[in-house]
Amino acid sequence: MSTVFRLDSSIRVEGSVTRAVADTLEKAIVAELGDDTAVIRREIGTTPLPSDAWATAAFAGFVAPEQRSEEQNQAVALAEELAAEVAGADALILGVPFYNWGVSQHFKTWADLMLTTADFNAGNVPPKHAGKPAYLIIARGGGYSEGTPKFGWDHATDWIKRVLVDVWGFELEIIETELTLAEVTPAMAGLVEKARENLAASHAAAEAHAKALAGKIAA
């Protein structure tokens, strides 16, 4: 039996592109790996992790376990719970929207907490869970490719890649959808067709990645 970890961080449910593409990927992975595949979910978009838990867990690392406060024990326990969810999974689906030209604060809190743990500490060289397949599903309302006015304004994707690939050693595939605001933004009316193509390509990529994953897990 395989286990898939799925994290959603969109602050919306209705109309969420990252959730829709993650749904396609999850469904296709379960179809490939079998109905007995366990999907462990972590919802941090509509149920955020406490934003102060990271600082508490980080400082708890400098205090002997028996001397920690109740608050520190709780923050450390939360971080370890998050780490266990990822450590126990054969593959990860991470839905991460692009907000205010940077990393979703909810995703950042999750990653920061993970980085306090023994399993996902940056000091683990090589990383303890290197090679784990991970799928990063990103959605951006606008366009950020070279030649567009906002080229260079995506300050999220490179950071996320650094953590997932360079610090944690995951075997990462990225499924990006751009122009998701075209349908609801009059000034982007001319981009609607391109936006629809982008979205269709993301769903197709999700299906294709699921097929490839079955081979990776069997190997």
Ligand SMILES: Cc1cc2nc3c(=O)[nH]c(=O)nc-3n(C[C@H](O)[C@H](O)[C@H](O)COP(=O)(O)O)c2cc1C
């Ligand atoms: C508060 C907020 C801030 C956003 N900031 C940006 C931004 O800086 N650049 C951008 O291209 N899109 C931005 N967006 C649009 C989202 O990236 C887009 O709606 C994306 O599809 C969100 O993912 P979701 O569809 O899974 O909710 C923002 C959306 C919200 C709600």
